[in-house]
Amino acid sequence: MFRDHFHLPTGPDGKPLIYFCGNSLGLQARAVDDQLHQELGSWRERGVEGWWGGPDGGWLGYHRRLQDGLAAIVGAQPEEVVAANALTVNLHLLMISFFRPAGRRTKIIMESGAFPSDQHAIASQLKFHGLDPADHLIEVKPRVGETMIATDDIVAAIEAVGDELALVLWTGVQYYTGQFFALASIAAAGRRVGAVVGFDLAHAAGNVPLSLHEWRVDFAVWCNYKYLNGGPGAPGGIFVHQDHADRPDLPRFAGWWGHRESDRFAMKAEFIPERGAAGWQVSTVPVLGLAPLLATLPLFAEAGGMTAIRQRSMELTASLYEELQQLPDLRILTSDDPAQRGAQLSVYVPGHRPELERQLSEAGLIVDYRQDNYDGSGGGVLRLAPAPLYNTPEEVRAVPERLRQVL
Template sequence: MSNQVNFEFSIDFAEKMDAEDPLRDFRSKFIFPKVNGNEAIYFCGNSLGIQPKATQAYIQKELDNWANMAVDGHFHGEDAWYHIRKKSKPALAEIVGAHEHEVVAMNNLTSNLHFLMVSFYQPTAERYKIITEAGAFPSDMYMLETQVKFHGLDPDEVIVEIAPRAGEHTLRTEDILQTIQEHGDQLALVMMAGLQYYTGQLFDMKAIVEAAHKVGAYVGFDLAHAAGNAQLGLHDWQVDFATWCSYKYMNSGPGNVSGIFVHEKHAEKPELPRFAGWWGHDEGQRFKMEKGFVPMFGADGWQLANSNVLALAAHQASLEIFMEAGIKNLRKKSETLTGYLEFLIHKINGDSGVIEIITPKNENERGCQLSLLVHKGGKAVFDEFYQNGIVGDWRNPNVIRIAPTPLYNSFMDVFRFAQVLEQSLRKFA
């Protein structure tokens, strides 16, 4: 845990931490992009993860199968395509805290949200409201708005957005729970991020689920910034549904396949509506080509189309690294690595007030991302980072997101960032 480490602003300390890091060798499994001809210090896994060295071979294997077997590849070969979705299930289940039958890789994140809303948002005259966080990622805002309009309702009357208190940047759990209680009789769904993209706040999903279920509402989470980053327990928390993307912390390639979670308690509810497709139909009967949709058990029953084999190959290249490293081990390193980043920022910033970390200080309320509100010199400071080989993320009007990712970032990366930050603030702040 980061609070058990006596951090130091020194190269010797950073080198010592890297030498003692049991996960240090995983860095060598990735290809780092270059900035100005030099290997970058990459702190942008919250937007797009870097490429595992094995990815090309995994994709090439399926290209070879396609070349050599064509249509026969669906049922022949080491990983027959008809069942290839199953290969990712053990890793996905471990990463999100689920049973294998509760997860499946499919589609893209916002598509999955729309499909899952068909099942879990069925407004009535009495229950129709949706609670979400103010300032949600635009895809989630647009998805909720259009879903509500699809049901002939007014988003302004239906969607309840919870905002931070005046002068604060993040939500208080007590305010979320209070809002659920206030709207309980009319509440149909709580649908929000698991980890807020802008502030980096990790929400207390377990408490939110308990409160929503107590008033009779469903709960779903967009885990785009949480999956592969935070320690999750979707099954034990009784989350109804969730979805995520694989291209951020799961390093599976730009725009690559999403994944869904549907709690097993919903696996055999024939009354639960859904949009069906051939690939969600009972696979033992699928080739009878008959009318009458019979969903597969678990999350597989929400599939529509057959698996994107090349996408899943890239996904698997990264997932196997996660299985080797272990999500608990990664989370432990993440807490220390992010704690070190926080320590160095405070050390450099002092009492100047130029930088304000708007991500929660409590490591149980954040992942690896720290969002820095830069009160002076903002974009110039960020541009200086890039000129010195540091890839972070700029969000208007003046926030820099920095995400030291435990699979491939080191303590020396964080130390070097701190040196550049100190230099940048001297020049522009």
């Protein structure tokens, strides 16, 4: 149990609150203070010379200090990953390179109800290429009366579009329902029809085991502030398969930090990309923004890696599922199949309750609540996400009573 490695929010009585909101913002690791102070000290004592002097050789290759940890979490080779930019920025940058509509291949397929930022990015990319999203964006929905999207339906939709499909852009874990998609099957289906395959892993990285290299995914993006506990607004993550590591021919919106490091400071006008995912960096590495990840990533390895973390997560979520069934007025949207969910359970709460999130917080339970019109009643969805690194079975068992107090 790694709970003692994290700062836990406390209530007025000084006791820890039940924090089931790691799917929105992970907690701060205790080691973050020391890591940030180290970089602040280097800045204070060395100024600009901190780039090439000080602990671990300075800041110039800062992103490389994160590669092994991130690669292990997403199932990649170290050179295939980099922490840089931000999630939606990275999605745009990677789509510039990998969404290249031509001839019949002009369409994108994604899940219905994707996170709005993904919808905005994809629609704007289609318009950038002069394509109408109404004609070139295909969204796969759950079957009538269901909340999960069947893998068979996803694969069938990919095969139906066939040689008109330019890009499969799919979510790892659905932000709203908590569904963990069969990513290996989706990637294989995309490859069979000759499409590029990209994943948004915002709710999957650090939550579920991934094998991006093995699945031959072309690219992926994620944020590092949820299950990876990188801090509010932490720089995002990029995966680019090694098949594309040495492809300077790929178009990209370039910036100087993506230039080949060996002659980056020669200030040449010609852009020569660094090998691998690092070639999609744009601006100077945000040292203070990445420092918390250096404190947090080692905890995943110490905990036994993603297989061990996933096992503990499944135990917590199974227990939470049983506890929530004690509240018959609530409807659990997330699958009862452990293989189809990550650390999050989404629960539909009927009625108009704009103050519900605040009320639950006052009752000692911090969760995420999204007001919605899911069934026409004006209700909303509670997203409860016990994070296996710092949440406990005792907290899971306490959740129904906290919900009863408020509901």
